Structures are given as structure tokens and as C-alpha cells.
Amino acid sequence: MKKTLSILFGISILFFTTGCEKKENVDEAKITYKLTTAQVYEQMCVKCHGKNGEGNTKKKGPALNDQTIQELRLGITDIKMGGSGVNSSGTEHEVMEHNMKKIIEKGMDYDTDLMAKYIYDNFNINKK
Numbered sequence: 001m002k003k004t005l006s007i008l009f010g011i012s013i014l015f016f017t018t019g020c021e022k023k024e025n026v027d028e029a030k031i032t033y034k035l036t037t038a039q040v041y042e043q044m045c046v047k048c049h050g051k052n053g054e055g056n057t058k059k060k061g062p063a064l065n066d067q068t069i070q071e072l073r074l075g076i077t078d079i080k081m082g083g084s085g086v087n088s089s090g091t092e093h094e095v096m097e098h099n100m101k102k103i104i105e106k107g108m109d110y111d112t113d114l115m116a117k118y119i120y121d122n123f124n125i126n127k128k
């Protein structure tokens with residue numbers, strides 16, 4: 001009985017790890033989001049990161065308007081993966097992680113690439 005269990009456990013681990021590796025193939029574009037990226041930013045991100053991504057010291061939200069699109073994408077992916085992703089930058093995102101769960105519970109999911117692009121295109125101050 002124990003043996004069967006451990007084999008099952010082994011198999012599920014296998015599935016889990018291969019599942020993680022394949023995550024990049026999951027086509028996020030196929031997911032239909034309830035709100036546009038702009039709406040999600042307005043409703044979920046503004047209060048801590050500011051209307052123009054300038055940050056909000058009261059909420060300890062860092063400015064996002066000086067980050068490159070790569071930095072943003074990494075940060076956002078990290079947050080969505082709960083900081084434990086394969087490509088995790090290893091930054092602390094405790095506040096954001098907590099926040100992310102709420103966001104998803106409310107059905108306010110968003111595409112990480114689109115969010116990075118949205119923030120960069122609209123707010124970046126170093127863009128030429």
C-alpha cells in the first residue's frame with residue numbers, strides 16, 4: 001500500500017514539474033479577461049502605484065514609471081507566480097502576492113505581457 005502511494009506521489013510530482021515547464025506554452029491570449037488591462041490597472045494598481053505609475057509612498061508602492069519593459073514583465077510574472085516561479089527574480093512580493101490572490105478572486109486577471117507593455121507605453125519617463 002505504501003509503495004503504491006509513493007509511486008502515485010512520484011507520478012504526481014512528475015506531472016507537476018513538467019506542467020510547470022510547459023507553462024510558457026499555455027497561450028494566455030486564449031484566455032478571455034473580463035476587463036481590459038487599462039481597466040485592471042485603474043481599479044487594482046493605481047492606489048499603490050499611482051495614476052501614472054509614479055508610486056505611492058503611503059502604500060509603499062514603488063514607482064513603476066522608471067522600469068524597462070523587461071523589468072516590469074519580470075516583476076509582474078513574479079507576482080503572478082507567487083514569487084516561486086521558474087523565472088522568479090527572487091524579489092519579495094508579499095504585499096503584491098496577497099493582493100494578487102484577491103485580484104484573481106475578483107475575476108480581475110490580466111495578461112502579464114500586456115500589463116508590462118501597458119505600464120511601459122503609458123508611464124515610462126525614460127522612453128525616447
Ligand code: HEC
Binds near residue numbers: 059060075091
Ligand atoms: C496594496 C498595494 C498594491 C497594489 C494594489 C498593487 N501593488 Fe504592485 N507593489 C506593491 C508593493 C508594496 C510593491 C513592492 C514590494 C512587493 O513587491 O511586495 C509592489 C511591487 C510591484 C512591482 C515590482 C516593482 C519592482 O520594483 O520590482 C510591479 C511590477 C508591480 N508591483 C505591479 C503592480 C500591478 C500591475 C498592480 C495591479 C494589478 C499592482 N502592482 C498593484 C503594492 C501594490
